[in-house]
Amino acid sequence: MTSSLYVINPAADFPTYFGAEVLAASGQPAGVMMADLAAATVAALAPGDFRISICDETVSPVDYDHPADWILITGKVSQRGRMTAIADAFRRRGKKVVIGGPYASLSPARLRDHCDVMVCGEAEEIAGKVFADLRAGRPNDAYFGDKPSLALTPAPRWDLYPNDRALLGAVQTSRGCPFECEFCDVIQYLGRRQRHKPIAHVIAELDALWAQGYRAAFLADDNFTAYRAHCKELLAAIADWRRDHPMDFVTQISIDATRDEELLDMCVAAGLNQVFVGIETPNIESLRETGKRQNLKINLVDEVQKLVDHGISVMGGMIVGFDHDGPNVFAQQYDFAMATAIPMFSLGALMASEATPLYDRITSEGRLLSGGVETQAVPWSSNIQSKTMSMEELHHGMKNLCNALYAPAAFGERMLRFIETFGRERKGPEPAPLDVSKLRDIERQAMQVGMDVRKMGEPEGRMWNRVWGAAVRKPSTMTIVARIMFQYAQARHMFAKGNYWEPQLAMPPAPQPARHAEPAPAE
Numbered sequence: 001m002t003s004s005l006y007v008i009n010p011a012a013d014f015p016t017y018f019g020a021e022v023l024a025a026s027g028q029p030a031g032v033m034m035a036d037l038a039a040a041t042v043a044a045l046a047p048g049d050f051r052i053s054i055c056d057e058t059v060s061p062v063d064y065d066h067p068a069d070w071i072l073i074t075g076k077v078s079q080r081g082r083m084t085a086i087a088d089a090f091r092r093r094g095k096k097v098v099i100g101g102p103y104a105s106l107s108p109a110r111l112r113d114h115c116d117v118m119v120c121g122e123a124e125e126i127a128g129k130v131f132a133d134l135r136a137g138r139p140n141d142a143y144f145g146d147k148p149s150l151a152l153t154p155a156p157r158w159d160l161y162p163n164d165r166a167l168l169g170a171v172q173t174s175r176g177c178p179f180e181c182e183f184c185d186v187i188q189y190l191g192r193r194q195r196h197k198p199i200a201h202v203i204a205e206l207d208a209l210w211a212q213g214y215r216a217a218f219l220a221d222d223n224f225t226a227y228r229a230h231c232k233e234l235l236a237a238i239a240d241w242r243r244d245h246p247m248d249f250v251t252q253i254s255i256d257a258t259r260d261e262e263l264l265d266m267c268v269a270a271g272l273n274q275v276f277v278g279i280e281t282p283n284i285e286s287l288r289e290t291g292k293r294q295n296l297k298i299n300l301v302d303e304v305q306k307l308v309d310h311g312i313s314v315m316g317g318m319i320v321g322f323d324h325d326g327p328n329v330f331a332q333q334y335d336f337a338m339a340t341a342i343p344m345f346s347l348g349a350l351m352a353s354e355a356t357p358l359y360d361r362i363t364s365e366g367r368l369l370s371g372g373v374e375t376q377a378v379p380w381s382s383n384i385q386s387k388t389m390s391m392e393e394l395h396h397g398m399k400n401l402c403n404a405l406y407a408p409a410a411f412g413e414r415m416l417r418f419i420e421t422f423g424r425e426r427k428g429p430e431p432a433p434l435d436v437s438k439l440r441d442i443e444r445q446a447m448q449v450g451m452d453v454r455k456m457g458e459p460e461g462r463m464w465n466r467v468w469g470a471a472v473r474k475p476s477t478m479t480i481v482a483r484i485m486f487q488y489a490q491a492r493h494m495f496a497k498g499n500y501w502e503p504q505l506a507m508p509p510a511p512q513p514a515r516h517a518e519p520a521p522a523e
Contacts, residue, residue, distance in 0.1 A: 003135045004051035007043055009036040010082035011057040015494040017176050017315075021058070022486075022493040023100070024175050024450065026430035028445040032058050033490075034218045035166035038074045038101055040156030045127040046136075052160060057225040059165045062086055064093060072132050073115070074101035080110065083464045087114040091211050096136070106355040108142075122146030122190075124177070147190070150173050150175065150197035155205055159213050165442055166423065168250060169214035171205045173197050173234060177223045179254065180357075181278070182183070182290045183319070186222045188355040195221070199237050210245050213440055218273075226254070228263055234265075237282050240272040248479075250274045258296040258303040264310045265427050272478055275307065276346075278317040282328060282336040282478040286322035298520045307461035308341045311423035311431075315429060315487070316342045320398060323352035330397040334404050341418040343411060344482050344491065348401055349382035349394060367445060367463075371394050380498050402500055406491055412463035415484070433475035450485030456492070457503075 015021040024030040033435060036056050043052045055062055066246075071090045075083045080103055087390030089099045091114075108120055119130060123147040132138040141183040153172070163169070176194040177186050204392055209217055223230050249272045257263055279300060280292055287295050305312050307363050318337070320329055337345055353369060360366045367385040379398045404410060434443065454464035464485070471481040495501040 002049050003070065004049065005053075005070050005072055005134075006045060006063075006066045006073045007052060007054045008040045008062060008086060009039045009054075009056045009058075010062075010079045010086055012078045012080070013081040015490070015497050016325065017344070017487070017491055018492060019058070019494075019496065020486075021497075022449055022490045023442075023445060025491075025493055026449045028449065029165065029220065029442075030059050031165040031167065031442050031445070032056060033166075034168045034220075035158070035161060035163060035170050035214075037156060037170040037172060037220055040158055040161050041153065042062070042072060042074060042100070042123070043157035044125055044154040046131050050131065050135075052157070054157070054160045054162075056162060056165075057082065057086075057479075059162045062089075064089055068303055071083055071095050071097045073097065073099045075103055077103050077107070078230070079103070080203060082421050084111065086112045087111075087252040091116070098130075098139075100187075101335045102189055106185055111353075112322045114315045116141075118142045119129065119145070122148055124148040124150075133460060144278075147193075147195065150195050153197060155201070155208060157210055160497070163214065164440065166214075167216070169209035169212070169217035169444055171217055172220040172222050173202050173224070174221045175228075176428050178226050179223070179294060182358045182361070183350060183352070183356060184480050185353045185356050190222065194226055196227070196234075199234050202234065203237060205246065206241060206245065208245065214247065214442075215438075215440070216248045216250070216454070219249055219267055221335070222273075224251040224461045225257040225260075225263060225267075229258055232263060232266055235266040235270040235272075238280060240268070242271050243423050247271055248273050250276075252276045252278075254278065255298065255300065264306065264312070266345050268311045269428060272312060272314040274315065274483070276317065277304070277307075277316045279304070279336075279342075279345075281322065281325070281329070282320045282332060283322065285322060285324035286329075289322055289324050300303070301336070303393055304342060305338050306425075306497075308418060308421050309423070309425040309427040311476075313418065313422070313484065314340075315343045315344045315346065316340070318345045318347045320347070321384060321386055321394060322400070324503070334401060337405055338410065338413065341414065341421050343382055343418050344487050345405055347379045347398070347405065349398055350380060350384055351382055352384050352473045380474075380500055390485065391470060394494065399500055399502065402495060406488070406495065407503070408457075408459040408463035411488060412467055415463075415467045415481070416470055419474055419481065421468070422474075422477050422480070430476040431479060432456055434478035446486045447482050449489050450482055451458045453485055453492075454487050459503075464497075 018033055020033040037055050073083055075085055090097050097115045098117040099115040103109050104118055105120045119137045125148045126143050126145045130143050174194050175190040178192055186346050253275045255277055304314050322385045352362045362384050369383045379402055454461045471478045
């Protein structure tokens with residue numbers, strides 16, 4: 001008996017730094033920053049005779065009259081509200097709903113009443129049983145996956161996805177992270193032992209993305225460079241593949257990657273030109289508190305600059321609200337940011353996510369707050385009662401810091417430093433200048449949104465003229481500068497939607513002595 005599935009990736013509950021909601025807000029067709037790997041992989045895990053359709057709600061509305069036998073919903077904590085709303089709406093219509101993904105795996109009790117079937121953990125080893133039971137119409141209430149070999153992960157069904165409305169394709173080359181940051185839920189879900197997808201499978205998935213028209217992709221790893229020997233082998237394979245497929249890549253790394261000069265050179269040769277790095281804080285005591293040991297005993301400003309010098313743009317994660325963060329932390333974070341060549345920071349208040357050691361500690365101390373946002377992807381909420389400041393002080397300081405960091409003059413200063421130093425230690429040829437004629441429609445539309453930053457106001461216009469003028473004078477930076485300007489537009493859209501953008505606050509906090517992480521001891 002053939003069954004049919006409607007696989008849904010819900011919209012986020014609010015714009016985030018990593019979204020592309022600004023496209024629709026600017027009058028362009030809706031789109032996403034990254035193609036949704038989860039929905040495409042779930043579709044690939046289903047038997048070949050299942051009839052499957054995928055909905056990415058950010059791109060197109062959910063069809064509540066869809067005739068599928070089963071509604072499958074996946075999502076993260078930042079999608080919790082939409083996940084439950086969509087599930088409830090289908091169940092009121094008599095549909096059977098299956099929910100899985102990261103949030104279902106980490107916080108199952110929050111979703112249990114909103115679905116008929118729950119899938120917790122990774123799905124590769126249990127998919128056969130799940131889909132057989134769905135076909136028979138007799139599924140269990142819940143299924144629990146373990147941590148499978150990534151050799152079992154099928155190539156995603158990109159043929160079912162709206163690829164023309166995603167800026168970046170997505171390939172996952174590993175799962176897990178060896179570090180133990182107290183606030184992070186990655187190791188609770190995916191484990192500390194990093195598992196790697198066979199390199200031949202990665203290259204095959206890149207071939208599929210290329211065939212779909214992608215010329216840039218996100219390597220969806222929590223720490224791409226954690227295991228350097230394997231990473232170098234993969235980078236060499238990607239560099240070889242890129243000789244005939246000039247694709248660019250974005251990923252997440254930890255700052256310890258800068259200790260390996262060969263690794264950085266190989267990243268650049270493989271087309272890796274933008275990375276997210278969890279900087280978190282220059283406050284030494286806060287780094288120790290949260291177990292971010294890889295950020296200690298180094299000068300964070302210098303290590304970030306190594307990446308930029310090689311030709312790798314950095315987006316920095318920044319967190320405020322650790323127990324060792326006093327009221328001066330906002331000035332300290334601003335001082336640190338303005339010393340770097342990092343244009344974009346994802347700034348958020350410390351959040352205790354369920355299943356993390358931080359959640360357990362804060363709960364045991366009686367400092368867990370309820371009723372607010374549960375993700376660090378936004379700056380205006382925390383579920384932790386701070387030890388060192390009131391919630392009003394935290395909120396005001398966060399708003400001030402957001403406005404200060406993204407004030408046109410401050411953002412422009414970091415952009416100019418980035419452009420000036422980008423790739424000055426690069427080995428090998430420089431990137432080709434931006435060729436607008438080769439861009440896909442969504443890429444041209446995103447570029448236009450970035451160009452329209454100059455229309456936001458007079459300060460933005462002055463900043464844009466200086467930044468774009470510098471990029472034109474250094475053509476190797478034009479493509480990445482265009483992407484960063486779009487990311488800036490998204491951040492400003494996010495702040496505006498959260499009632500966080502108040503230009504009168506866009507003044508640097510009072511200067512404070514900066515305490516960057518201590519230098520490494522002499523050998």
